Amino acid sequence: MEQTLLTTELDVTEAASVECASCAAGVRPLPEQRVFKPWVSSATTVGVLLLIWWAVTTAGLIQPVFLPSPQAVVGKAWTVSTTGFMDATLWQHLGASLGRMLVALLAAVVLAVPVGVAMGLSRRAHAILDPLIEFYRPIPPLAYLPLIVIWFGIGELSKVLLIYLAIFAPIAIATAAGVRHVDPARLRAAQALGATRWQSVLYVVLPNALPDILTGIRIGLGSGWSTLVAAELIAATRGLGFMVQSAAQFLVTDVVVLGIAVIAIIAFALELGLRWLQRRLTPWKSMAS
């Protein structure tokens, strides 16, 4: 009896010392104090989807012509990058698409920002331009594509123009809103320091609208990129949209899936890049009180 009591006591002290060692080693976070990492959940979603894709295709539940396996798509990515598809490598297709996007984006920023500023500053400019933008903005690009081909032909201009129109409206509208919503106290502060009208626009209104302009560019890039496939329907010989279209015509499903994957990855990268640029250029927007 005495012996058991002793051993139990010993166990307790031993357990206590172990407990203490873990205490000293570091504070264990309580379950609810653990930092939530959103990217872990997002990565899990993507991983599970890939796993299901791999399982159903490898098990032969779906024929490759309807859904090729992930390994087949990766293999195709290698072939298309090196030997090419429809007389151009994946990089040339990608380069053609990105080039069109870049030209359309530059043209849209150069024109839409001044138009948006004018619309934000002058109610007359807003009254003149707003119906034009609001008229074409909700029309799906495929609906006015034939008209653009009739007017501007099947060359590079029509493709860039289609993407440009998709980017222009969001930037112009967001810029106008940003300019209109300038903090009146900041404007008065500049005036009381002797600012002329143009100095107020340059030093207060424009920087104040920068977060909205960047948001407009983000939205514009999204809609521009989704117009790409439509734009490359017009007698293109290169481009991701063209690659997907022509692969579909020959039922080369792995190239279709590859093209969709590349389009998605580029869109995601553009979005992340612009968010980074927003944090970089307008830090006060996310951190100011």
Next chain:
Amino acid sequence: MSPTQGLQFEAASVIYPGQSQPALHNVTLRVADDDVVVALGPSGCGKTTLLNLAAGFLQPSQGVVRFNGERISAPSAARGVVFQDNALLPWLNVLDNVAFGLKLQRVPKAEREQRARAVLAQVDLQDFASQHVWQLSGGMRQRVGLARALAADPQLLLMDEPFAALDAFTREQMQELLLQLWRRNGKRILLITHDIEEAVFLATHLVLMSPRPGRIVERLPLDFGRRYAAGESARSIKSDPSFIATREHVLARIFAHRGQEQ
């Protein structure tokens, strides 16, 4: 000093469209020499309208507001404004905010930065020149706002409830800082507030205002601010029986006018 120097309200009234009562009725007031004129009153008494007239953000419906003899028709760098919510530009750092007025006047970069640094030292922010304004506390931001107005070297400082958004301790520090700057630079100041103790402490001329219609109901010449500027401590001034008596008198007057209305 000539009688036309400084800020002069001559029977100025402001009637906003659609309002039956004037926001400001028949106000005659002068801010000259090294005056600190404090307009005190409850909300709706027209004190913000008074300041907007002086800044040139607003034109009187009747009467005239002059600065150095000339009718005020627009805002000017000669009349610096300090705003309640400081209205700083968050895309500029502290130094560039302070130098902003000089930039608008096309002062060369090296000179304007040197002058801005000198003013920052006066408000004790010389170590924060390269910080973003949104990284600062409310009191520090208000000091940047004060420095920005001072850097442009105005002849008159207009202050729109400048310390109302600050906590009590920071507010007292800022009041003392303002009097120190006033002693050093000798600027004439028109300050509006609804804080009675602040008004009595700072003013060389206290103007009591009352609403419906917004008007001046009493003027008191005071010297507590001058006593602080001459070196007496804030605590000794604020515990002085004459300070307390003045504060109570002003409080009673404000409640008397409120009582008349009801």
